[in-house]
Ligand code: AMP
């Protein structure tokens with residue numbers, strides 16, 4: 529497929545491609561997504577083709593506001609509405625009963641749909657111009673780390689989609705928090721930049737992080753995910769790391785040891801999230817034989833980083 533490379537001046541063209549049933553890669557504040565009209569079954573199928581994504585893995589639908597979300601969902605429980613009001617636009621996906629208009633492939637046969645209103649300015653403009661909800665998973669080939677820069681999105685998707693829209697590097701760098709509503713309970717299917725602590729603060733009740741074992745409600749999480757093409761090894765305390773020559777090690781200042789390989793210093797947890805997938809790609813391109821990654825404590829954004837790092841290292845979080 530002949531892919532067009534577009535910048536913000538050509539955003540109208542990108543919106544028209546979406547309206548005509550084509551696939552467009554675009555930036556969001558989390559990662560780059562590969563999108564298609566969520567009401568158009570033929571268009572949505574092109575996303576699965578471009579990614580080589582298993583058809584049992586549902587897609588997140590991006591909306592341009594609460595009004596459009598209310599059209600895509602059949603029902604919005606009170607806690608969901610509270611979270612929309614507080615965290616939208618932002619990196620939070622809400623899994624809600626689906627409306628009949630959503631194309632069947634989007635939800636992989638589930639009765640629910642994951643909805644998100646992104647806060648990225650260019651992305652918001654694209655969604656407004658398109659005027660339809662846009663189903664968009666991360667713009668990587670299935671199983672690979674999500675692209676967080678225009679260059680990474682091109683590396684993954686050039687030749688597989690109609691267009692790729694250029695934006696600056698994604699601010700957050702990790703995928704959205706995915707939240708579901710099970711009876712009275714609010715649960716996190718996938719941790720992300722909106723943290724468990726923030727959700728609990730707004731709702732005033734405990735929010736559980738569901739583990740891989742009981743995540744049948746969010747089938748995509750059972751698939752292999754987020755893995756670069758090199759061994760990722762994890763450590764919590766510096767004495768657990770044992771890099772050999774040719775390996776790189778990522779960590780905070782107090783993990784800087786007498787390592788033989790390159791040490792990559794991360795400033796804080798946001799910086800870590802922002803750079804992690806780019807560092808995966810940089811290490812891949814440099815032919816590094818192993819990448820040692822510091823596993824941060826399980827609080828705040830650390831929960832999302834732990835989830836992605838454990839998966840990248842082949843473990844189940
Ligand atoms: P991605 O689009 O690659 O960021 O992955 C989206 C993930 O969100 C999927 O793998 C699912 O785990 C989750 N998800 C999306 N839609 C639903 C849904 N309707 N029900 C439960 N989980 C969902």
Ligand code: MG
Nearest residue numbers: 665666674703
């Ligand atoms: Mg993905």
